[in-house]
Amino acid sequence: MELALFQLLALRLRGGLRTRLQQLLSVRGLVYFCISCFVPLIIWIGLHRLSASTLNLSIATSVQLETFMVLGLVAATLLPLLTASSPAFHYSPEEVQFLRAGPFSRQSLVLYKIFSAASGAALTGLILASATFFAHGRFPTSVFFGTLLTLLFVRLSSATVRSAWRLFAQMRLFSSLPQVSSLLLACTLGLLAWLLLASFGGSLVEALLAFCETPTGEFLLLPFKAFVRVTLADRMFPDLILWSAFAVAINLFLLLLLLRLDSVIDSCMEDEPSENRSSELQSSGDLLVSSSAAVTQLLPYRFGGVGPIVWRQLVRARRSAGTALLGLTVLAILGGPILVQGLSGYPALTRIGIAVTFAIFVLPKTMTFDFRGDATSLSWLKGLPLRADSIALGQLMTPVILTSCIELLFLGSTICLLDESSYHKLLALVPFVLPFNLLLYSIENGTFLLVPFRVMPTGRIDFEFFGRSVFEVLTKMLLLSLMIAVSARAGRLVSSMANESAFVFYATTWLALSFAAALAVWIVALIFKRSEHPSDVLPQPE
Amino acid sequence: MRDNYPSPPDSGIRIPCDSDRGIPRILVPQIVVEGVSKNYGASRVVDNLSFEVAGGQILGLVGQNGAGKTTTLQMLAGITRPTTGSVRIAGHDLRKSPINAKKSLGYIPDSPRLFTGLTVWEHLAFAAATYGVEDFRPKAESLLAQLELNDKRNELAQNLSLGMRQKVSIACAYLHNPKVLLFDEPLTGLDPNGIRILTDSMRRLAAEGASIIISSHLLKVVEDLCTDLLLLNNGKRVAFGRLESVVGGCAASGAASGLEDVFFAITRDGG
Structure with missing residues (x-):
């Protein structure tokens, strides 16, 4: 990635912080800042006290927390399949003006978007690490790295899914029905739910939790568990370092796959004389679009x-x-x-x-x-x-x-x-x-x-x-x-x-x-x- | 008529000229467009377009709304890929060697968009880093002075008016001395002084050897500023050549006496 793009990232980060500080100087900004800091804190303290004493509810154990975080991450990874026909990366008008028209390679722009997502994820990680440290006294380093690596994983996986979809579209796969991925996903999920209920019984959540504890479930969820284990690690070695290394390896693999897919898409566009197919697929993601006469x-x-x-x-x-x-x-x-x-x-x-x-x-x-x-x-x-x-x-x-x-x-x-x-x-x-x-x-x-x-x-x-x-x-x-x-x-x-x-x-x-x-x-x-x-x-x- | 304009302050952009008459040494085509078409779904926005622009020429890109002007400029800037055909910028094929082609390019879109949270000076610093401009400060200072942005250098982009944003966009595009400049409706939002500064700078850059394409609906400006004309209608080229010969040709056939008449005559006939 070119140095200029790193410079832009640094400038934008500094600009964002400067804008926030300027917001604080106005009365409105100050009031909103106080509300955004104190009200959630008061609600959290109130709920914490209520749950501990009045409601007599037990606080979730680490195992339950881990299971739900893993399932949440699986859902976040599957979600982009529903919007697979969207572009892998969205470029704002200013990015189009300065970057797409600038002397940057396609690969550099992809890396710029990933680094941009990483800097945002790092900020979120910083906030969450501070919050959990003050609230629970948790190991802040693991929360920071866990958040950073997890958010990056979600971004990379969604971009990879969308790039793969674009490649399929260019290869004229699924050409007759653009929403085929959504339908396939819905059918697969329905079938999985039925299989789970039939195999384990009880409610869907209970069946899902039971499946997670089976060897097959453990194996399938291992990549997702890595990110959760990083977040929940309470020791630097071996927990944080080993799981972080695994999570970094997964993210690197996804990044390389994404870059490869992007380069294939780029060369496909050279061979493909027309982007018609892709444009049609990109623009026809709306099932409910009807003729103007009907409206x-x-x-x-x-x-x-x-x-x-x-x-x-x-x-x-x-x-x-x-x-x-x-x-x-x-x-x-x-x-x-x-x-x-x-x-x-x-x-x-x-x-x-x-x-x-x-x-x-x-x-x-x-x-x-x-x-x-x-x-x-x-x-x-x-x-x-x-x-x-x-x-x-x-x-x-x-x-x-x-x-x-x-x-x-x-x-x-x-x-x-x-x-x-x-x-x-x-x-x-x-x-x-x-x-x-x-x-x-x-x-x-x-x-x-x-x-x-x-x-x-x-x-x-x-x-x-x-x-x-x-x-x-x-x-x-x-x-x-x-x-x-x-x-x-x-x-x-x-x-x-x-x-x-x-x-x-x-x-x-x-x-x-x-x-x-x-x-x-x-x-x-x-x-x-x-x-x-x-x-x-x-x-x-x- | 063109000589009536006062000379603008020094832009700091110099390309060697053969003589004091300002005839640039570079006369080879800097922009070569061959059989370019662009489809969006089933509709063909640009249809088999071919033209060349040599150093020193200012090409006026004219056409009705939806004629394909912005799409053409975006294809030349490397933002949109042509469906068919090829574009060469300063000798580099835009598809095969996009980075080298874009290094010679300056693009000013119809609605300038700047990065929120960045100041005017930071935009120039980023543009300098992008195009590898060494010691950009004197050039940036000069451009800020020319475009009357000196007192706005530390202003955030979101606090600038449309005209000011346009000027920042122009300053960023001028910073690396591009051989090719693409302007899409560049006069939008500029005050009369800004318009004069911009048109003068375009003449100066063309005289120094740059190839310029300007898309505009202001036919009087095109007539005053441009050396060549490309008229599009429904994505097709309907007239192309030296401005005088296009207008003169129509006048000889009794169809028109000025660019405005030519425009109406051609677009009414559907090309």
């Missing part, structure tokens, strides 16, 4: 200006996140069996917690087809000859509808597997899905419009981003809890006047929640109307 049929319905806004966001969702939506739909359908049968050994509270986390945190971060996804178009939206409340409602409708559909699918797949005594309770939740999501997305968008901010962090230690995220989570949880409590209280109050009728309770709670959601939309419209955020002052991602 424009929705246009005539104006609904006071809400219609065109919803139409625009729907089209955007279909074209930009078709595969993600399909994945979420599949996950929602599988969600019921996973929670009811796969995790049957776990307490109901844990399983409900997983479902709630998915609904409140995962889905809203994926469905950004609203004001959050229009950070640079707010001025344009304000210039439209439409009422602010029509725009606000139109902007919120798409993610609300899509989220509600996914959640209803999940509820449906769960209800089917429950016994008669339990499914009534879940069935009663169905009418609440829509008003709840409208409230949830109104809070998300209201917070965004009040304090617009980048959706993604600009680096490894973007405390402004983390501070704001913590602030956002706290605000969301506080407002949601308050609104649900008030609605339920109203329901309880009215039902007490109607001989404790369950129907009256649910109906009144639904009405109160719907009213709260409508009020929240009106507030979002008001904030949107009064906000002044020229697009060029919005913080841009790095």
Whole structure:
């Protein structure tokens, strides 16, 4: 790799640190820094005390921790197979301008991207090592090297998978069906799950844990275990040094394989007169892309200006996140069996917690087809000859509808597997899905419009981003809890006047929640109307 | 008309000339494009394009939106690979010897993007390291002075206006005295003073032997600045040659009297 690229890495690292320090000089930056440091610490101390004394839960043993870390790493390694048609490396516009047009070999640019990932991983390792040292008194060196080598392994394996896919595409393998790798992966995973359940019995997690302890499981998971053993090592010799050497060897092998694949791809492109096949494969990763004619049929319905806004966001969702939506739909359908049968050994509270986390945190971060996804178009939206409340409602409708559909699918797949005594309770939740999501997305968008901010962090230690995220989570949880409590209280109050009728309770709670959601939309419209955020002052991602 | 411009400050870029008239010694083609095509999926964006640009020439690349101008420039800069055909930059085949070809190249894209967190001076330091410019400081100082960036040297890239970013991009591209310069809509975001500084520097560099391609929709600027013209329509070459002869040829046939008329006449006819 050329010296200039090392210089660029050093300059970018220094620039990132300088930007962070400059952020600290502003009041907003300082507040976010305090939030990002202290709030997680307070929550962690609180949970630690609760789990140790009040809840009387045992802290995970090293063996359990190792098993779950190994399985997590396997999942992180398999995940890129779902997006195998993406390029192995993403080059930002400034990298295209300075590096792709610069006198650098293809190999040097690959190495630059790997070193760039390594420097980011080293920073993450440093943070984690400090945190675990202060929290648990763990051996910080092993946490640092473990994090560095593990993150690098994940990056290298995903780049290798994507390069291999590109090579297959150029060799016209899988040419008839670009999504074949995803389907193959899904089928393989399904078959493996069935085999595990058939061989070991119990829940899926129990069967998986039992398999990990067999000689075959031990052998197959050995490469992944190496990285976990480095992280959990509590002695320099032999644990840390020997496992690190093994992990470094795996990473080196992957790096050499990646460079080889990249050079083959490069020479293939010389022999291959056209990149058509590859371009088609690269661009057609979206299963849900449909013809524009089918979409424009929705246009005539104006609904006071809400219609065109919803139409625009729907089209955007279909074209930009078709595969993600399909994945979420599949996950929602599988969600019921996973929670009811796969995790049957776990307490109901844990399983409900997983479902709630998915609904409140995962889905809203994926469905950004609203004001959050229009950070640079707010001025344009304000210039439209439409009422602010029509725009606000139109902007919120798409993610609300899509989220509600996914959640209803999940509820449906769960209800089917429950016994008669339990499914009534879940069935009663169905009418609440829509008003709840409208409230949830109104809070998300209201917070965004009040304090617009980048959706993604600009680096490894973007405390402004983390501070704001913590602030956002706290605000969301506080407002949601308050609104649900008030609605339920109203329901309880009215039902007490109607001989404790369950129907009256649910109906009144639904009405109160719907009213709260409508009020929240009106507030979002008001904030949107009064906000002044020229697009060029919005913080841009790095 | 070109002589009306005042001489710009010394750019520090010197290529030996045969005489005081500024005729460069290098007259061999620095850019040779042969049968280049580019496909994106089923659509052909550039279709069998061939042309040459010699040292001292400024080629105006003109065409409607979507004519293939940016794709052509990106192929010449080595950012995008041609589907077929070959490109030679300063005698080096861009596919077989990309590093040597790119060492002779300066590319300024239509929307300049700089590294967030890096200052103006750090961008120049990186560009110098990239192209192996020894003792870059005097040249960098001179470029900063010419482009009126002296007081911005320690400013972070994200705090600069569009015009300022464009100037930094130009300074980085000029630093290694490239033999070939590719400008994609270079006047976007520049103030009148910046436009004059840039156009003057282009003339100076061409006079010193550089081959320049400039893509622009501003036909008056192309008419004033360029020595040669390449008109694209739907990815195909529809007119190429000395500016005077292309415009003169159309004028003789009664179709046009200036570049703007030529442009409308040719693009309306579909080439």
